[in-house]
Amino acid sequence: MAAQPRTNSKKERRQENEKLILAAAEKVFSEAGFGGATMQLIADMAGLPKANLHYYFPTKESLYRQVVENIFQFWLQAADVFDDADDPAEGIGAYIDAKMEISRRHPSGSKVWATEVMHRAPVIQDYLETTLMEWTEGRAAIINRWIAEGRMDPVDPDHLLYMLWATTQHYADFSHQIETLNGGKPLDDAQWEAAKASIKRIILKGIGVTE
Amino acid sequence: MAAQPRTNSKKERRQENEKLILAAAEKVFSEAGFGGATMQLIADMAGLPKANLHYYFPTKESLYRQVVENIFQFWLQAADVFDDADDPAEGIGAYIDAKMEISRRHPSGSKVWATEVMHRAPVIQDYLETTLMEWTEGRAAIINRWIAEGRMDPVDPDHLLYMLWATTQHYADFSHQIETLNGGKPLDDAQWEAAKASIKRIILKGIGVTE
DNA sequence: GTCTATAACCTGATAGAC
DNA sequence: GTCTATCAGGTTATAGAC
Numbered sequence: 312m313a314a315q316p317r318t319n320s321k322k323e324r325r326q327e328n329e330k331l332i333l334a335a336a337e338k339v340f341s342e343a344g345f346g347g348a349t350m351q352l353i354a355d356m357a358g359l360p361k362a363n364l365h366y367y368f369p370t371k372e373s374l375y376r377q378v379v380e381n382i383f384q385f386w387l388q389a390a391d392v393f394d395d396a397d398d399p400a401e402g403i404g405a406y407i408d409a410k411m412e413i414s415r416r417h418p419s420g421s422k423v424w425a426t427e428v429m430h431r432a433p434v435i436q437d438y439l440e441t442t443l444m445e446w447t448e449g450r451a452a453i454i455n456r457w458i459a460e461g462r463m464d465p466v467d468p469d470h471l472l473y474m475l476w477a478t479t480q481h482y483a484d485f486s487h488q489i490e491t492l493n494g495g496k497p498l499d500d501a502q503w504e505a506a507k508a509s510i511k512r513i514i515l516k517g518i519g520v521t522e
Numbered sequence: 523m524a525a526q527p528r529t530n531s532k533k534e535r536r537q538e539n540e541k542l543i544l545a546a547a548e549k550v551f552s553e554a555g556f557g558g559a560t561m562q563l564i565a566d567m568a569g570l571p572k573a574n575l576h577y578y579f580p581t582k583e584s585l586y587r588q589v590v591e592n593i594f595q596f597w598l599q600a601a602d603v604f605d606d607a608d609d610p611a612e613g614i615g616a617y618i619d620a621k622m623e624i625s626r627r628h629p630s631g632s633k634v635w636a637t638e639v640m641h642r643a644p645v646i647q648d649y650l651e652t653t654l655m656e657w658t659e660g661r662a663a664i665i666n667r668w669i670a671e672g673r674m675d676p677v678d679p680d681h682l683l684y685m686l687w688a689t690t691q692h693y694a695d696f697s698h699q700i701e702t703l704n705g706g707k708p709l710d711d712a713q714w715e716a717a718k719a720s721i722k723r724i725i726l727k728g729i730g731v732t733e
Numbered sequence: 734g735t736c737t738a739t740a741a742c743c744t745g746a747t748a749g750a751c
Numbered sequence: 752g753t754c755t756a757t758c759a760g761g762t763t764a765t766a767g768a769c
Contacts, residue, residue, distance in 0.1 A: 321752085342641060346557025350745065360754050365746060422640045429633045430553060431698045439702045447703055464727075470720035473700065477692030478685050487642045489684065491650045492658055509681035516675075517728030532734085561763065571736050576764060 329367055331357045337378050341419035344426055345375055376434045379427050382420040383438055389413055393450055399457045400520040403475070404511050410479035411507050414486075421483035447472060464519035471518065478510055540578055542568045548589050552630035555637055556586055587645045590638050593631040594649055600624055604661055610668045611731040615722050618690060622718050625694035632694035658683060675730035682729065689721055 335356035339348045350371055354361040368374035389409040396402035414421055432439055451468035458465050482489065482498075490497050498506065515521040546567035550559045561582055565572040579585035600620040607613035625632055643650055662679035669676050693700065693709075701708050709717065726732040 324752095344555035344557050344637065344641065346555050346559070347641075348557070349743090361745090362747080362754055363752090366752075366754095369746090371745065425640065425695065426555065426637065428696050428699045429636065430555065430558075432702075436702070439699060443699075444703060464723075466724060467716060467720045469703070470717050471724070473692055473696075473717075474689050474721065474724065477688040477696070481684055481688030484636065485639050485684075485688075488639045488650060488654075491643070491647070492655060492680070505678055506681050506684075509678045510685065512675075513677060513682070513685065513725060513728035515728075516730070517724035517726075519727070535734095560761090562761095572763095573736055573765080574734090577734075577736095580764090582763065 325367070328357075328359065328363070332359065332364055332367055332374070333378060333381065336374050337382075337419045337423060340375060340378060341422035341426075345371075345430075350374075372434070378420075378423060379435050380438075382417075382424050383435060383442075385417065385420065386413065386424065387442070387446065390446060390450070393453065399454075399463045399518070400515055402453070403518075403520075404515060406475065407479060407511050407514070408507055410475070411482060411503070411510070414479055414481075414483035415503055418483040418486050421480050425480065425484045462520065466518050474514065478514075482506060536578070539568075539570065539574070543570065543575055543578055543585070544589060544592065547585050548593075548630045548634060551586060551589060552633035552637075556582075556641075561585075583645070589631075589634060590646050591649075593628075593635050594646060594653075596628065596631065597624070597635065598653070598657065601657060601661070604664065610665075610674045610729070611726055613664070614686070614729075614731075615726060617686065618722050618725070619718055621686065621690035622693060622714070622721070625690055625692075625697075626714055629694040629697050632691050636691065636695045673731065677729050685725065689725075693717060 332353065335353045336348075339353045339356060343349075343352075348371075350364050351361050353374075354364050357364070364374065368377065389406065389412075392405040392409050393402050396405060427433070427435060428439075447469070450472060454463075454466075454468040454471060457463050486497070493502070512521075543564065546564045547559075550564045550567060553559075554563075559582075561575050562572050564585075565575050568575075575585065579588065600617065600623075603616040603620050604613050607616060638644070638646060639650075658680070661683060665674075665677075665679040665682060668674050697708070704713070723732075
């Protein structure tokens with residue numbers, strides 16, 4: 312047989328396969344949970360024999376761990392917009408937009424994250440205690456500074472952050488419920504914009520930065 | 523042996539055992555998911571031999587179904603406060619209080635519900651399409667009436683309801699994360715009150731019914 | 734109605750040929 | 752590096768004694 316164009320080195324091929332497996336795993340874990348997911352199902356979805364999964368990821372748990380860690384890294388990047396603005400309306404508004412965009416584009420990842428936390432974070436407890444704790448404290452400090460400067464109402468920063476996380480992630484984690492209540496159809500572009508606008512309107516007014 | 527006081531009829535005994543099993547099942551399902559939960563673990567937690575579980579509930583799925591249906595019924599009862607008030611501040615405020623109380627008292631149930639919805643509602647899809655849909659439409663109508671009467675800002679009722687669900691249930695579903703960020707301790711009485719007050723303050727002001 | 738012992742099945746993981 | 756065949760362990764569910 313004529314050799315097909317092999318632009319892929321071994322390293323590139325490995326990265327491609329790992330990416331394929333991780334994408335399939337995220338989907339299956341999000342739909343069936345860790346216990347309900349099977350390596351066979353992930354392999355089928357990735358288009359690879361089951362044994363290959365164990366070649367790239369020695370155990371089911373190591374594969375799951377990689378999925379969760381990737382989600383967490385991705386999740387942190389949305390936080391940058393918080394720091395880039397020193398106006399609460401702009402900072403919190405942009406954070407809502409960023410988190411809603413993640414909920415829309417990566418609902419599976421959000422679901423895996425939610426399940427992991429609900430199961431008492433068996434694999435990412437250390438991240439909660441270090442990275443997430445530090446991130447939360449830093450953002451709370453920013454909010455407290457805005458409050459001290461009289462730019463927003465004196466609300467509890469922690470509970471405000473929980474409200475932001477809860478509200479934005481709800482559109483990913485409960486997407487099936489929202490879809491059902493929407494007549495069985497996913498939210499369209501206009502509905503996603505309306506959702507963002509509603510959330511920003513209520514929260515920004517609620518903390519005294521608009522109107 | 524002297525007969526111990528048997529105030530229990532067979533029917534009462536059956537109800538007691540079923541209650542015991544259902545409580546254990548809710549806990550185990552919430553902590554391990556459907557796939558991760560085992561009948562053995564539920565039996566141990568209920569203090570019964572595994573075979574007895576299959577006597578009361580023929581299959582693991584039937585037990586799980588009963589758990590989810592119970593949660594849903596319980597969940598609906600919090601909605602009553604919504605109808606009993608015709609003032610939005612009172613109605614929505616009381617609804618937030620009621621849902622927060624459920625999150626505090628029944629975190630396991632909330633987690634099972636969340637997981638069930640995330641897995642595309644394999645056993646309660648019919649409830650979503652009927653009971654929940656009707657409930658949501660009814661409450662949206664009430665909100666729209668309040669808006670028409672000029673008692674609150676013109677916000678989208680659906681997105682407001684999602685925000686209420688998301689925010690209140692977050693304290694149950696993500697209780698482990700909140701606990702970790704709280705220094706490893708569950709929220710105490712004062713912190714729960716602060717959480718309720720924060721949520722009510724932001725949302726009620728955000729929809730234009732206070733201040 | 735209750736419980737022990739067992740059956741039937743499925744899953745994660747691996748050995749070993751290619 | 753890849754894949755088929757297989758093993759070892761654990762799970763649901765049930766048969767059958769009490």
